[in-house]
Amino acid sequence: MKLFNREKRESVIIVGCGSLGSKLAAVLANQNDAVSIIDIDENSFAKLPATYHEFCIDGDATDTDILELAGIKTADTLIALTNDDNTNIMVAQIAKQYYKVNQVIAKIDDATKEASYAQTGITAICPLLLSLNEFERVFKTEKEGRSA
Amino acid sequence: MNILLVGGHQNALFLIKSLKSNHHEVAIVNSDRDLCQALADAYEVPAICGNGTNADILRQAHTEKMDVVIALDDQDAANLVISELAKNEFHVKLTYAVVNNPKNIELFQGLGIDKCVNTTRILSDLVEQQAIEKNIRKYIPMENGRIVVCEVLLTEKSVALNKKLWEIGFPSQSTISCIMREEEIIIPQGNTVLKAGDKVVVLASSQVMEKTISMLVGMK
Numbered sequence: 001m002k003l004f005n006r007e008k009r010e011s012v013i014i015v016g017c018g019s020l021g022s023k024l025a026a027v028l029a030n031q032n033d034a035v036s037i038i039d040i041d042e043n044s045f046a047k048l049p050a051t052y053h054e055f056c057i058d059g060d061a062t063d064t065d066i067l068e069l070a071g072i073k074t075a076d077t078l079i080a081l082t083n084d085d086n087t088n089i090m091v092a093q094i095a096k097q098y099y100k101v102n103q104v105i106a107k108i109d110d111a112t113k114e115a116s117y118a119q120t121g122i123t124a125i126c127p128l129l130l131s132l133n134e135f136e137r138v139f140k141t142e143k144e145g146r147s148a
Numbered sequence: 149m150n151i152l153l154v155g156g157h158q159n160a161l162f163l164i165k166s167l168k169s170n171h172h173e174v175a176i177v178n179s180d181r182d183l184c185q186a187l188a189d190a191y192e193v194p195a196i197c198g199n200g201t202n203a204d205i206l207r208q209a210h211t212e213k214m215d216v217v218i219a220l221d222d223q224d225a226a227n228l229v230i231s232e233l234a235k236n237e238f239h240v241k242l243t244y245a246v247v248n249n250p251k252n253i254e255l256f257q258g259l260g261i262d263k264c265v266n267t268t269r270i271l272s273d274l275v276e277q278q279a280i281e282k283n284i285r286k287y288i289p290m291e292n293g294r295i296v297v298c299e300v301l302l303t304e305k306s307v308a309l310n311k312k313l314w315e316i317g318f319p320s321q322s323t324i325s326c327i328m329r330e331e332e333i334i335i336p337q338g339n340t341v342l343k344a345g346d347k348v349v350v351l352a353s354s355q356v357m358e359k360t361i362s363m364l365v366g367m368k
Contacts, residue, residue, distance in 0.1 A: 062225055064251060086201055086225035093228070093259055112203045113229070116237055 009034045013075045015061040015091050016082035020107070022047035024079065029054050036070040061091050064098070072099045080106040085113060092122045149173070149215040152240075154200035154230045156220025157183065159246070163218065164191050177209045201229040203237055211238040219245040219261075224252050231261040253292070289354070296357045297325075300364050302346045307366035314338035322352035322360040 010033045014025050017039035025037045026049050035054040039045065042058035059066035061082075072078065078095040080088035085108050092106040105123045108114050114126045151167055153160050154177045164187060167174050174193045177200040178184050184195040198205035200221070211217065217234040219227035224247055231243040247253050247264040256264050273289060288297040302309065308316055313324060313336055327334040328347040334340060342348070342364075352360050 062252070063249070064255070084225065086223065086229045089232075090225040090228050094255055097258055098255055110202060113201070113233075116203065116233060 010077065011071060011075050012036075012077045012079065013038065013067070013070050013072060013095075015039075015078070015080045015088070017044040017047060017056075018081060018083065019047065021079075021081040022049075024081070025054070026052050036075075038066060038070055062087060062094070064094065067091075067094065067099070072101065075099075075101055077101070077103040077105070080104075082107075085110050089113070089117065092117075093120070096121055150175070150213055151216045151218065152177065152209060152211060152214045152234075154206075154217065154219050154221070155179070155226065156222075156246075159220050161187065163220075164193060168193075175209055175214075177205060201226050201233070203233055206230075206233055206238060211240060214238070214240050216240070216242045216244065219243070221246070222248060224248050224256075228256060228259065228261065231256075232259065235260045293354055296352060296354050298350045298352075298357065298361065300348045300350055300361055302342060302344055302348060302364065304344050305366070306342075306344065306364060308342050308364045309344055310341060312339050312341055316363055318363060319352070319356035319359055321356045322350060325349045325351045 012028050012033050012035050014021050014035065014037045017025070017037050021037060025035050029035045029052050036057060037048070037055065038057045038059060038061045040058065040060055045056045045058070048056070055070065057066060057070050061067060072095060078092070078101050080091045082088055088106040088108060092104045095101040096104045103123070104121070105125060106117070108117065108124045108126050109128065111126050111128050114124045114129070117124045150173045152175050153163055156178070157180070160176060160178065164174050164176065168191055174191070175195070176184065176187055176193055177196045177198060179197065179199050181197045184197040187193060188195040194209070196205060196209040198208070200206065200219070211234055214234070217231065217240045219230040221227050221230065227245040227247065231245050234240040234243050242262050243260065244263045244265060245256065245261045247256055247266045250266050250268050253264045253266055253269070290297065318324070324336050326349040327336050327340065327342070329343065329345070348364060350357070350360055350364070
């Protein structure tokens with residue numbers, strides 16, 4: 001009976017199999033999400049751990065054929081993590097506007113661009129700003145530790 | 149008009165020349181320093197050296213004062229970002245972009261680029277125009293080629309001669325908009341009769357255009 005009660009697996013597409021993309025793919029696959037990872041260079045899939053048994057697709061993720069191969073029509077989440085901001089923005093917008101993917105997250109390195117994509121329904125993550133905040137926090141707690 | 153050209157090499161050069169000669173105010177943003185220098189010297193245009201997908205660089209180029217922004221980068225994603233920044237951050241009314249992959253045209257038009265220019269598409273349109281040259285003098289695709297306007301010349305051999313229009317039975321998604329007979333311009337009705345030497349303007353969807361033309365001139 002339990003077989004039929006199981007909840008639907010969350011399906012996630014990750015674009016860009018760099019250090020961040022490969023780690024995230026492994027984490028999500030461990031959580032039993034259905035993961036497809038796309039990268040333009042098939043050698044980059046070597047970064048994935050041996051325990052990863054989900055989909056790897058080599059191709060250009062700005063091409064809708066490749067996205068459809070990765071199952072974008074039924075995907076719940078798309079995460080764009082390539083090294084190129086413009087590619088991330090373009091893929092994210094295709095996912096949001098064209099395929100109406102529920103949750104779309106894009107890594108945007110250029111902090112000036114982050115703000116302009118806040119209203120479009122795309123969650124922008126800027127590693128620079130995150131690091132800045134973290135440094136600030138660490139400084140603050142160390143200072144407090146010394147003065148106490 | 150104030151026009152900003154972002155990115156590009158040879159095409160930027162050519163555009164500046166032709167826009168300048170039509171008395172437009174042109175400015176450029178380009179990441180190639182030597183090109184910026186050369187263009188600024190040769191055409192006396194303001195040039196900002198930097199990456200056009202960065203909002204700060206676009207601000208330096210006074211993008212908010214531009215009437216038109218043209219994105220000429222060879223990466224489609226960069227052109228999308230340039231156009232969107234121009235639209236959303238600087239409220240530029242018109243954005244044109246070069247689109248290298250024809251598949252992206254449909255996507256981009258929904259996303260803040262007003263006019264996509266695609267060389268492959270232009271080339272294929274040209275080939276199509278050449279291929280049906282015989283009796284068809286002008287061929288204008290509209291709405292991404294979904295609707296086509298054709299000017300067809302009727303000769304002695306055309307099959308539709310001496311027939312009333314209603315007798316021919318054109319497909320439903322087509323219409324004969326106008327007939328030019330010598331100096332006269334005729335807005336046709338069902339009982340209008342076609343004659344050799346008529347220039348017929350046909351408006352039709354791309355699916356039935358070929359069929360409509362074959363009913364007029366009798367080619368395959």
